[in-house]
Amino acid sequence: MTILCQPATAPDDDLVPDLGGSVKSVDDLNAALRALNDDPAEDLVVVGPSVDTDTALRFAAQLRFDRPVAGVILVRDVVDVTLLTEALRAGVREVVAAGDTVALLAACERSRVLSDRARADLRSHDEPEPTRQGKVVTVFSAKGGCGKTTLAINLAAALAAAHGERVCLVDLDLAFGDVAISVQLDPVRTISDALPMAGHLDTTGAASLLTPYRPGLDMLLAPIAPGDAEKIPAALVGELLTVLRGMYDFVVVDTPAQFSEHVLTAMDVSDHHVLLTTPDTPALKNLRLTIDMLDLLSYSRDIRSVLVNRSDSKVGLSTADVERVVRSPLNGQVPSSRNVPISINKGVPIVIGTPTHPVSQAITRFANDRLLSRPVAVRTRAFARRGAGRRS
Structure with a gap:
């Protein structure tokens, strides 16, 4: 399941059809955080274009510390170098242009793969034996x-x-x-x-x-x-x-x-x-x-x-x-x-x-x-x- 954050007042930004599969829609990022806490197995949040960019970046930066295996994908109407730089610094996995369904689906899949790897790394760090270096x-x-x-x-x-x-x-x-x-x-x-x-x-x-x-x-x-x-x-x-x-x-x-x-x-x-x-x-x-x-x-x-x-x-x-x-x-x-x-x-x-x-x-x-x-x-x-x- 994917957690999709998009205000109910912005029907034009509905991304549910683009995501496919099971999607849980929430109105704001606080609700997205609650949804993550309710389902420890869920590690993907897609933030729609109607959500304020600065608010979304603060959410991603905090989530990186609170839930390091979780990924945030940001959907924006305009994607430029400045936005990409700020998003990467905040810990956003990827930024996708609104309307690009293929890119969004691919970004979601890559994020899930990264979350699986991060979860495996955390499990290995919890083991009493020291981690082997490559x-x-x-x-x-x-x-x-x-x-x-x-x-x-x-x-x-x-x-x-x-x-x-x-x-x-x-x-x-x-x-x-x-x-x-x-x-x-x-x-x-x-x-x-x-x-x-x-x-x-x-x-x-x-x-x-x-x-x-x-x-x-x-x-x-x-x-x-x-x-x-x-x-x-x-x-x-x-x-x-x-x-x-x-x-x-x-x-x-x-x-x-x-x-x-x-x-x-x-x-x-x-x-x-x-x-x-x-x-x-x-x-x-x-x-x-x-x-x-x-x-x-x-x-x-x-x-x-x-x-x-x-x-x-x-x-x-x-x-x-x-x-x-x-x-x-x-x-x-x-x-x-x-x-x-x-x-x-x-x-x-x-x-x-x-x-x-x-x-x-x-x-x-x-x-x-x-x-x-x-x-x-x-x-x-x-x-x-x-x-x-x-x-x-």
Whole structure:
């Protein structure tokens, strides 16, 4: 059942036909609160356009503390950036334009999913055992064109397919992220929507930013509007990853091909660094520089894996040659195949579309050997930047 708040004196704003299913209509927000208290299983309040905006926002802000699993959806005649910012800050799940029935039904369904997750999180927090923290895995390559985004997507899909793990893929290439287009997702919500929540982000807020892809696999997509990348502070990235690791078994981070402050922040909170290269001289040179930089910044070598993509390319470099150049052992090799770009064009990761393919098997084997086989501590302190973890 959905609780719908709309004054009886505003028949033109009747949203009952738009909501479908069981709907309980109330005249004001006080009555909505009573209805919530009367039915502990109900977690959705839709506020019609005739209800004063400021009153609705105060109601949502208070409800966020009194009933954190409950969601508020605001229906307005006019939706603009100012309203969206104020609504997100108050804890409103979504703002929908009046008359858009499809959007309203979809928003209600997303809100119910978020409430179910929040309720499950609260139940787990009530247990006497400490909550297990998930692993943050950052995928990085200092040279573009190595297949980093493709690997990150398929690695996340492989982890999600194993033992029912819950996985979130974060596209941290804020200016030119390709995760959404690679899996054909519509980036309705992106990381830039977290800006109003900076400094007080919680699991409910983080969940509102995610785009579901498959059961067990959600994605936090990169901004799409020009200039949005510059607005996102590195501190917000750290805040997001910290919250997400409490919600998922694995958080896989796809990064741009540069050592930005955002990338270093992700590496700070990571439990594992996956360094990707291809068997060609420029990529190997950049990998060698990457390893030197990570050593200089005192990141632990124990959380590092070197993975070679297109490892069977006939370019005159053997595995021994690659290891000699980078002065580091290889932890995995992924063969080349024309089926990989085909899978990208179809929007289906190859580990999902063809799990028996040699590329899929190589990525799955790497996930099992380097990530799934290593238990996660209740409170991880894997990062070692700027001397935080290295011991003399």
